[in-house]
Amino acid sequence: MTRTFLTLLLAALTLLASACSTLDRSPPPTLERQANWVVLPFANHTETPLAGQRAEAIAEAILHSNGISKVKRYPSNLQQEALFDAGERRQQEEALAWARQQGARYALAGAVDEWRYKVGVDGEPAAGVALQIIDVGSGDTLWSGSGGKSGWSREALSAVAQQLIRSLLGSGLSGAR
Template sequence: MIRPSFFLRVLQWLLVTTLLASLVACSTVDHGKAPTLERGASWVVLPFANHTETPLAGNRAEAVALALLQAQNIGQIKRYPGSVQQEALFDGTESKRQEDALAWAREQNVRYALTGAVDEWRYKVGVDGEPAAGVTLEIVDVSSGDTLWSGTGGKSGWSREALSSVAQKLIRELLRAGLASVH
C-alpha cells in the first residue's frame, strides 16, 4: 500500500518543477553554419532595421552588436556614419538605405559587414513586465553583396532583468554562432 506522504512528496515535486520551469527565461535561436572568415579583415556595422514600435531599437541593437563584435578581436571594425535609422513605422526606404550603406562600405574597401533587424524590443505587458528582444543578424561579403551567414533569435528575461541585458545575451549568442569559423 502506498502511503499518503508519498503522494504529498510527488505533488510537492511537481509543483516545484512546474514553478521553476515557468521562471526560466525563454530563448529561441536559429542560424546557419558559420562561414570561414578571415581574421584581421576589415568590418563595418551597417544600419539595423527597426521593425518594432520602439523608437531607435535598431540603433540600440547596432551599438550592442558593435561592442560585442569589437570584443571578438577579429579585425578593424567601423560603424556606418550615416544617420539612416528608421524613425517612422512603415517607412518604405529601408532597402535604399541598406544599399547606400553597402555602397559606402565598398568605397571604404571593407571586407565584411554585419547588419540586421530588430523585430522585438520591449517589456511585455503584464504583472511582471518581462524584457523581450528579437533580433536577426547577417554577415555580408561587401564586395559581392552576398549574405554569408544569417541567424535569428528571440529571448525573454526575468521581470527584474534589463532589456539591454537580454538583448546583449541574444546578440552575443548569435555572433558566436556566426563567427565560429574565423581563421
C-alpha cells in the same frame, strides 16, 4: 531527502525554462578576423524608437569582444530612423556602397523585430533580432541568424538583447580565423 532534492531540481528546471529563447542560425562561414568590418544600419521593425541603433551598438561591442578589431559603424548622419520606412532596401544598398568605399570585407546587417517590456504584472523584457554577415564585394549573405529572447521581470532589456546578439554572433563568428 531524495524527494526534496528531486522537487528542488524540478523547480530549478522549470525556473530555467521560463526565461526562453529561440535561435535559428546557418552554419558558420570561414571568415578573416583581421579583415575590415562595418556595421550597417539595423532596420527597426518595432514601435520602439531607436531600437535599431541600440542593437547596432551592442553588436559592434560584441564583434570587438570576439576579436574583430577593425570595425566601423555606418555614420549616424547618413542614417534615417523611421518607425515605418519603405526605403529600407535602398538604404541598405547605399550603406553597402559606403562599405565598399571604406574597403570593408564584411558587413554586419540586421533587423530588430521586438524590443520591449511585455505588458503584464511582471513586465518581462523581450528582444528579437535577425542578423546577416555580408560579403561586401559581392553582396552575398555569408551567414544569417535570427532569434528571440525574453528575460526575467527585473532584467534590463539591453541585457536580454546583449545575451541574444552574443548567442547569435557567437555562432556566426565561430569559423573566423
